[in-house]
Amino acid sequence: xTEPTKKLMSGNEAIxxxxxxxxxxxxxxxxxxxxxxxxxxxxxxxxTIYSEWSPNEKVALEVAIGAAIGGARSLAAMKHxxxxxxxxxxxxxxxxxxxxxxxxxxxxxxxxxxxxxEQDNRFLAKFAKIPLLEPSDSQEAKxxxxxxxxxxxxxxxxxxxxxxxxxxxxxxxxxVNDPLNIPVKPYIKAADKYVMVPAHAxxxxxxxxxxxxxxxxxxxxxxxxxxxxxDKKVGVITSGVAYQYVLEALPNASILKIGFxxxxxxxxxxxxxxxxxxxxxxxxxxxxxxxxxSAMGIKVIGKELLPNIGELSVQIIRQIIGGETIAxxxxxxxxxxxxxxxxxxxxxxxxxxxxxxxxxxxxxxxLKLVVSGDIGxxxxxxxxxxxxxxxxxxxxxxxGGAHGMELANPSLKGKTVAVIGDSTFLHTGINGLMxxxxxxxxTTTLILDNRITAMTGQQHNPxxxxxxxxxxxxxxxxxxxCKAIGINRVYKAKPFELKELELLIKQELAIDAPSxxxxxxxxxxxxxxxxxxxxxxxxxxxxxSCMRIGCPAIVRKEDTIKINQTLCFGCDLCIQxxxxxxxxxxxxxxxxx
Amino acid sequence: MGxxxxxxxxxxxxxxxxxxxxILASKFISQVAIDANxxxxxxxxKGMSQRGGSVVTQVRIxxxxxxxTIDKGEADYIVSFEQLEGYRWAEYLKPHGRxxxxxxxxxxxxxxMGLSKYPEQIIDKxxxxxxxxxxINALAIALECGTSKAANIVxxxxxxxxxxxxxxxxxxxxxxxIPERFLEINQRAFETGYQL
Numbered sequence: 001x002t003e004p005t006k007k008l009m010s011g012n013e014a015i016x017x018x019x020x021x022x023x024x025x026x027x028x029x030x031x032x033x034x035x036x037x038x039x040x041x042x043x044x045x046x047x048t049i050y051s052e053w054s055p056n057e058k059v060a061l062e063v064a065i066g067a068a069i070g071g072a073r074s075l076a077a078m079k080h081x082x083x084x085x086x087x088x089x090x091x092x093x094x095x096x097x098x099x100x101x102x103x104x105x106x107x108x109x110x111x112x113x114x115x116x117x118e119q120d121n122r123f124l125a126k127f128a129k130i131p132l133l134e135p136s137d138s139q140e141a142k143x144x145x146x147x148x149x150x151x152x153x154x155x156x157x158x159x160x161x162x163x164x165x166x167x168x169x170x171x172x173x174x175x176v177n178d179p180l181n182i183p184v185k186p187y188i189k190a191a192d193k194y195v196m197v198p199a200h201a202x203x204x205x206x207x208x209x210x211x212x213x214x215x216x217x218x219x220x221x222x223x224x225x226x227x228x229x230x231d232k233k234v235g236v237i238t239s240g241v242a243y244q245y246v247l248e249a250l251p252n253a254s255i256l257k258i259g260f261x262x263x264x265x266x267x268x269x270x271x272x273x274x275x276x277x278x279x280x281x282x283x284x285x286x287x288x289x290x291x292x293x294s295a296m297g298i299k300v301i302g303k304e305l306l307p308n309i310g311e312l313s314v315q316i317i318r319q320i321i322g323g324e325t326i327a328x329x330x331x332x333x334x335x336x337x338x339x340x341x342x343x344x345x346x347x348x349x350x351x352x353x354x355x356x357x358x359x360x361x362x363x364x365x366x367l368k369l370v371v372s373g374d375i376g377x378x379x380x381x382x383x384x385x386x387x388x389x390x391x392x393x394x395x396x397x398x399x400g401g402a403h404g405m406e407l408a409n410p411s412l413k414g415k416t417v418a419v420i421g422d423s424t425f426l427h428t429g430i431n432g433l434m435x436x437x438x439x440x441x442x443t444t445t446l447i448l449d450n451r452i453t454a455m456t457g458q459q460h461n462p463x464x465x466x467x468x469x470x471x472x473x474x475x476x477x478x479x480x481x482c483k484a485i486g487i488n489r490v491y492k493a494k495p496f497e498l499k500e501l502e503l504l505i506k507q508e509l510a511i512d513a514p515s516x517x518x519x520x521x522x523x524x525x526x527x528x529x530x531x532x533x534x535x536x537x538x539x540x541x542x543x544x545s546c547m548r549i550g551c552p553a554i555v556r557k558e559d560t561i562k563i564n565q566t567l568c569f570g571c572d573l574c575i576q577x578x579x580x581x582x583x584x585x586x587x588x589x590x591x592x593x
Numbered sequence: 594m595g596x597x598x599x600x601x602x603x604x605x606x607x608x609x610x611x612x613x614x615x616i617l618a619s620k621f622i623s624q625v626a627i628d629a630n631x632x633x634x635x636x637x638x639k640g641m642s643q644r645g646g647s648v649v650t651q652v653r654i655x656x657x658x659x660x661x662t663i664d665k666g667e668a669d670y671i672v673s674f675e676q677l678e679g680y681r682w683a684e685y686l687k688p689h690g691r692x693x694x695x696x697x698x699x700x701x702x703x704x705x706m707g708l709s710k711y712p713e714q715i716i717d718k719x720x721x722x723x724x725x726x727x728x729i730n731a732l733a734i735a736l737e738c739g740t741s742k743a744a745n746i747v748x749x750x751x752x753x754x755x756x757x758x759x760x761x762x763x764x765x766x767x768x769x770x771i772p773e774r775f776l777e778i779n780q781r782a783f784e785t786g787y788q789l
Contacts, residue, residue, distance in 0.1 A: 006627070008623050008627060170661035171634065172634045244659040247659040330666075331687075331688045332686070335722055336665075338722040342718070343709075345711065347645070347681075347702070349646040552702060556706070
């Protein structure tokens, strides 16, 4: 059987395939939805691509920068907020340029399906004065990796490719090709290019401006930007997945499709504007193109009508630009109204049955502590009934944040803890802990070490013992690390022994010294043990004490409480909460006596 | 690029709870579409699926598909792997569309905690507002076939019967997406669903 030429691929799979076909040799990332699958898929091409999970996005980009300077085509991938972490190297490698091609992927998340904000990273390409590519389906995502690398090498610049959740996580057909043979370039020492001391940077600064002018010319001629003239009454300038919505919503409109969006093709835009009666810009999130087009003195309609919050859709464009009344949407609204007589209960994500984080948050809630939280599965500790988190800002913020809270308000001293996961601690949390030690803070930090980067789907990290490419790795000893930076009080605790954990937290809060409690137990998805589930016996008085931990396996049905033994992971927290000895272990690992 | 013709497009929304196999089912439908020489796009939102949240996947099949997503009131079929999710997403159905709903109920956290009630008689309620509902006890059928995990394929068997693609193409696609050791059970599940 011959290999089919077309395959159904998500945008992320297509980017990985593009990396393989266009000669990427080094790829690095820190996991983050919706970007994670890019590196997970690149890892399958281990014969030609070295791939790694880096401790954070800044390191990932630094590795890719080094490889590109060294002569190998390279890629760094991250979610939108990850590029904030990696912005420092990006802003300066934009001055240095590259040797071999360097492409940075930013996977934005309009609609915030799994993110803490909705920032539009196209502005970061403009800010860094580098080229920006925006694919509108998986085929383009693959092809644009090749174009990005060519542009990177031709114009001596890193290139940003911006996807969105609907590109990253939508699958469409992609033509698969054999990989090109791209040899590694020789490394050439060029301190005036790669050592950005002021004297060198001042010279590169001029080159950056000249490069933008050259890129402007490229933007005018690349087929990534193209005009389709249909009905001239309505002209639409659009990019990314919004292009697909426009195609479907306004099948007769004339379209300027922008695939290369920094710098914009100003002449092409002018020419297009002259040909159409009314000009719209349809772009997801911020008026990135619109503001620039308006500044050119061209009358254009965009965010005065279209939302800058959340995702666009075919219907939004049909209604707002097409001026349509959509019968199906009205029918849908009628159905929705009729069904609201009984609201559908929400289905919020919950900590899994057996999750080692659950007991920790139960104790924190019981002690009525102010909890400076962080980013990971454990952020779900903020939800009812645990409701035991006060803040969650960005990766690694918890420890510095707890220190700041104690400084701000003496009443919070001894009442505040930082809670952070193993991967997030190694990402950027450790810097906060150094600050606590260095500046004499007393913060108590709980490191919830579940031996994996769980939230994004169990990726390995520097303390989990395996690399992305499947090789065994040294496990960073978090306990030793904390001691080495000067935390004298480092404890290991078990998350399923509530009394001991409570005593330990109380003890450390009372002491005027910084301490770290490493609460260690593997995530249920990497735990190799199978534990016996529990069952309710006749002692149960339905006092609901066991329900305070919010376990999905404990179900209240009318006047009884039952354990769902297919869900129960046997963590035994509920046994510890029961006052009546009404919960006991099943004899068998499959449940029952 | 030719003008887009929506009449040639089939929109299928699959809704369920993490772990129910909605994504595999979407891949199955997409494989069928490819093998029947259609264009196809499939979009999934699964961010929190492992944490028991809702999972929604959207499959669009036709001569040329632009948008990867399905708007409210535009789904020809909703395949609901769980009752409450069918209820929640019902407004996405096109007038004269059809919901294929698995009778299984999975209680969400607010219900488990006794804070909200799981809506009663969901299927009757959907029918009362004029929606065509096919309710299937896919879990029981799958168990009879050999594993509860094949409930998704039972539903796909039932869906297959509604669509204008030959059964043989579905069967061949199933062979491509299911590992060999689970194939026999899934073939049985598909066939049983198809014969309902």
